[in-house]
Amino acid sequence: MIRVVLADDETMIRAGVAAILGADAGIEVVAEAADGREAVEQVRLTRPDVVLLDIRMPAMDGLAAAEEIRRLLPETGVIMLTTFGEDAYIERALGLGASGFLLKSGDPHELLAGIHAVAGGAAFLAPKVAQWVIARLSGGQLARRTAAREQVETLTAREREVLTLVGSGLSNADIAGHLFVVEGTVKAYVSTILSRLGAKNRVQAAILAHEAGLV
Known part of the structure; x- marks a missing residue:
């Protein structure tokens, strides 16, 4: 069972998202929050697998809450949920470790797929966000590729193989099956x-794998 904390300051939005998640037998919403501070507290108390954070919330916005949650419980997957698609939000959220x-x-199926992917150790970006990331990678590509390749060269051959699979979007379980090792090793x-x-x-890491030309 994937345990989720849902944070959004709009009651109707929370109810709608909770209803979508409730339709999946493998997901349980263990707590809800109406602002960022409450979200951090609920995550601390319930220790969920995934937290869904609206970006714009009172008291503490989703970005600040994400940073605090990553500091307190780095094992909890953070997914940002918003109506805004501006570049600054995307870049800051990814930079904070979302x-x-x-x-x-987006489509409700994207929401469920995202929850399952992040809970499984993978990453998940909405298609429009993925398009933005790809467009960002296309600018200044040569300089970033050189720097990324230098970083990747510090890894062992096996680590580069794992990084390539991470960059391909595989979860830990998928990578374990591909390499014929246990998930703990991955x-x-x-x-x-x-x-x-x-x-x-x-x-x-996945972005760096793409920049280095591994994927």
């Missing part, structure tokens, strides 16, 4: 890779 970014205007590899690359999460 594992997913979904738009409220988690250890991913942790080491993130540390060596200075990446906050799998999204940043």
Whole structure:
């Protein structure tokens, strides 16, 4: 069962999202919050697998809450949920270590897919957000590719293989099956890779894998 904390200051939005999540037998909403501070507290109390954070909330916005949650409970996957698709929000959210970014205007299936992906250790970006990331990577590509390749060269051959699979969007379980190892071994590899690359999460590692030409 995937345990989720849902944070949004609009009651109707929370009710709608909770209804969508409730339709999935594998997901349980363990707590709801109406602002960022409450979201951080509920995450601290319930220790969920995933937290869904609206970006614009009173008391503490979703970005500040995401940063605090990543500091307190880095094992909890953070998904940003918003009606806004501005570049600044996307870049800041990914920079803070969010594992997913979904738009409220998106398909409900994207919401469920995102929850399952992040809970499984993978990353998930709404199609429009993914398009923005790809467009961002296309600018200044040569300089970033050179820098990324230099970083990747610090990894062992096995670590580069795991990074390539992370960049392809595979979960820890999928990578374990592909490499014929236990999932715990994959988690250890991913942790080491993130540390060596200075990446906050799998999204940043995946972007670097693309920039280095591994994917």
